[in-house]
Amino acid sequence: MTTVLIVDDQPLQRYAFRILLESVPETDVVGEAAHGAEAVRMTAELRPDVVLMDVRMPGMDGIEATRRIVAAGDRSRILVLTTFDLDEYVHAALRAGASGFLLKDARPEELLAGIRAVAAGDAVIAPALTRRILDEYARSRPATGRDPDDDPRLTGLTDREREILEAIGKGWTNGEIAAHFVLSESTVKTHVGRVLAKIGARDRIQAVIFAYDIGLARPNAG
Amino acid sequence: MTTVLIVDDQPLQRYAFRILLESVPETDVVGEAAHGAEAVRMTAELRPDVVLMDVRMPGMDGIEATRRIVAAGDRSRILVLTTFDLDEYVHAALRAGASGFLLKDARPEELLAGIRAVAAGDAVIAPALTRRILDEYARSRPATGRDPDDDPRLTGLTDREREILEAIGKGWTNGEIAAHFVLSESTVKTHVGRVLAKIGARDRIQAVIFAYDIGLARPNAG
DNA sequence: CCCCGCGTAGTACCCCGGTACCACCCGCCC
DNA sequence: GGGCGGGTGGTACCGGGGTACTACGCGGGG
Structure with a gap:
């Protein structure tokens, strides 16, 4: 009632x-x-x-x-x-x-x-x-700005790993990343692990911060 | 038709x-x-x-x-x-x-x-x-000042919770936050849980992104 | 005076994330 | 042919994160 x-x-x-x-x-x-x-x-x-x-x-x-x-x-x-x-x-x-x-x-x-x-x-x-x-x-979107593509800290990453890093930067869980890219969660974990190792992050949270630092991820508002 | x-x-x-x-x-x-x-x-x-x-x-x-x-x-x-x-x-x-x-x-x-x-x-x-x-x-509408202090989404947070959110935004673990503020990890968990609930984040990663969105946290390098 | 918000602290429990290690396939190049 | 890197997939394990619930001291306001 x-x-x-x-x-x-x-x-x-x-x-x-x-x-x-x-x-x-x-x-x-x-x-x-x-x-x-x-x-x-x-x-x-x-x-x-x-x-x-x-x-x-x-x-x-x-x-x-x-x-x-x-x-x-x-x-x-x-x-x-x-x-x-x-x-x-x-x-x-x-x-x-x-x-x-x-x-x-x-x-x-x-x-x-x-x-x-x-x-x-x-x-x-x-x-x-x-x-x-x-x-x-x-409408509250793009206006990119400087390009993170040529950041030296990204050169070690493969294309796939870069995509994964972007997804991490969006706050996605491994399961969500798997769903989006149509992969198994195991594969995602493998990729995530390699990304973390390559960029020197201890966990995905550091990776998120890293993504913001180099401009791969951008604030939505404020 | x-x-x-x-x-x-x-x-x-x-x-x-x-x-x-x-x-x-x-x-x-x-x-x-x-x-x-x-x-x-x-x-x-x-x-x-x-x-x-x-x-x-x-x-x-x-x-x-x-x-x-x-x-x-x-x-x-x-x-x-x-x-x-x-x-x-x-x-x-x-x-x-x-x-x-x-x-x-x-x-x-x-x-x-x-x-x-x-x-x-x-x-x-x-x-x-x-x-x-x-x-x-x-969140995207107000378009007020750049000052995160008066962000409406922060008004529900207590001073302590705000400090905790900043710490989360820096990528600190619960243990690191506890050490920094000289608290027990249990207390930190309690605070973190309340912060997540109040800002509507499902985990600390969303909270990190939130902190960047409202300008509480800022990118370090470019 | 008593209640309530806040900060503090604890226990118990479960799940996700991260690691280690292994495996297979494919395309490429020596 | 054989080696190699990239992408994909799996198992097993464990530690941290998150939740639920409880508890207590303190200060301020009705």
């Missing part, structure tokens, strides 16, 4: 959510709040599994309420809902610690599925919003 | 997808490919609306195939499917330009909904994976 707190300034909207959630056996509405401050207080008190949080509300809005609930250490997962898919809302909500962001025009099943996912510790984003995030995600 | 190309090395798996997609009127399977190279060729030829792409395949895998299809300028949307929720797969697939990433254990309705969304230009990610994407997203 998933306990849910409904937060929305419009009584009719709360009513609609309540009707929907009570129509299925798996969710149980344990309370309703009409604004952010009330949401924070009731979350601390009722400890719902999921908080259905509207963004636009008079007084404290849903974003700030989300931030405070997360900061307070409450374990409740927060699913943010809005009528508008404004970028800033999404960014702010997710950075505030929300576990999900859906549009109010979602179909009932989608909403229920979202609550289920969030309650399970997963996260959900409305498909229409996911694209933007992925676009940014894909 | 949405045209779909099925890419998977296992005939039975392709069969299952075909049966599912042909059971609904809105999708039409226009072809099947057994490996990456074939997928690239058939996509250019058939111009399907959606490519259902398996990741693990002998020869060219789904990631590389996705990359080539996108690079070729084909308008087909690519929905990547895998049995394993390995981090790297998700990252690589999305960077390669995929419009979605689902797990094969998804329920049929989820899969169909995913295809619908992708065909409509939206994007989908399996709920179980969305959380990671959001973490990365929130």
